[in-house]
Amino acid sequence: MPYTAFRLFSSLPSELRLTIWQYAVRPIHGGRGGIQNFSIFYNNHVMDEGSEALHRRLPCWGTEGLRYYTAAVSTAKATNRSAYLWDAGLWTACWESRMVMMDSFEMSHWNETRRHLDEYWEGVTWYYATELGRRERSEFAVPTTAPALQHGGEDWELVVRPSHDAFKLDLASLETLLPRSHYDHHWGSLQLDNIFQDLPFSSIFRGCALVRNIILEFDSSWNRDWPEREDDFCELANELSPRGFVANLITEIVENKSDYFIWLIDRGKHQSIHEGGEQKIFYDLDSEFVETMPEHDEYWHEEQSAAYFIRKLNQLGEDHWTLSYNPDFELDADPWRYCLIERIGILGYRGE
Incomplete structure (x- = not known):
């Protein structure tokens, strides 16, 4: 029977409903990790339609001076099969399912961590005066998630676990990364360590573990x-x-x-x-x-x-x-x- 035909779910005992919601959450125990897809583009490259909602500028120094790359998560369903989409509907189904997600990923803990970090960084004048500080204030505010996305007119959180999940780089995007100058046309100009510490999914400045x-x-x-x-x-x-x-x-x-x-x-x-x-x-x-x-x-x-x-x-x-x-x-x-x-x-x- 199609799941859309089950009209009596709300009449089930609350304990049974909660158990069903908990089983629907993507596996986060037993040594299993999700695969999260992302791309890195040179800043002038036009990203896939829809990826603008989930991107981050990555500063990187080279012989030409400071330039920016963009780490992005495509929202195109045909190409993005990331694990965070597994339970996207649980954020929007009902109050109970959202609470199960909040509990499973310890969102209350991370929101409190974010509040303490905000208070700390507000007192660090030099940090908030930098481009990085301005970016951290306005983008990717939740430590374990990217921003809320729209799904059927409702917000849901993109939840990842930086130290447990695996992050799959789209190799097709690599051809856009290198500048076309004679002096700086090599992989070493990317400063890979800086890039992978500042992905859309996590940031050490937001209290996250590194990828x-x-x-x-x-x-x-x-x-x-x-x-x-x-x-x-x-x-x-x-x-x-x-x-x-x-x-x-x-x-x-x-x-x-x-x-x-x-x-x-x-x-x-x-x-x-x-x-x-x-x-x-x-x-x-x-x-x-x-x-x-x-x-x-x-x-x-x-x-x-x-x-x-x-x-x-x-x-x-x-x-x-x-x-x-x-x-x-x-x-x-x-x-x-x-x-x-x-x-x-x-x-x-x-x-x-």
Whole structure:
């Protein structure tokens, strides 16, 4: 029977109604995290229609001076399958469902945190005089959510959990990022650490935890035409390509000890959940993706696989950092710092 035909829901006992609403909330326990999609555009780029409601300017310094990028969340239903849309209707269905959402995501706690932070920053004159301070006052005021959106004429909150969810960057937007000057045409000009600390979903100035999990969609074309010299990580990082972007993100993690973890979605890989295991599981509106355990040696040598890409990337990176960047590697207090496999993982479709 279609759910729209159930007219007696309001007549159910309140305890049963609350239980049903609670079951409708997206999974937030058991090691599961949502996948939240976003794009980063060069400021002059025209974003998708509808994304203006959810965007943030990202200041970034380069040789041309201060310029801005824009992090945006598209509201186009066909392309945006983010997990925060899972329970959007619970904000607008009725008073009970909204209260269940408020309780599940501890909104009272975060609203109180926001109030205390507002009081604190009001006393910091230098901060409120800056562009960043003005932006924080007017945009993305709720620490764990983006602004209220309109759905059928009613407001609902876009709720994410920065330290538990994973944030999937649309690689198609990367081509708009680089300025077309001769002097500043490289990934390093993006200052990736600053960008990922100031996404639309979170800000340390609003009391949020930093984003930890970043998802990219792997493509088998990344395994073609590797640099001829096995120690030439720099050549790879200079590529204006998605895998060049990955190499630069790895550089940010290793050299600046940034606390990010990169996940590559390999759509050619299916992964079951191991009983009693501690695999990471992320989901969007359509699918679940499970941390793969590439136990079989042949998977690391399949040239169409994300595991093969990670193995090649690790070879280049180890040679680059342990021999060139850090000649005293054996004396390093953290020998695993340069092992890229510890910082990048694979997600496959959930199988049976």
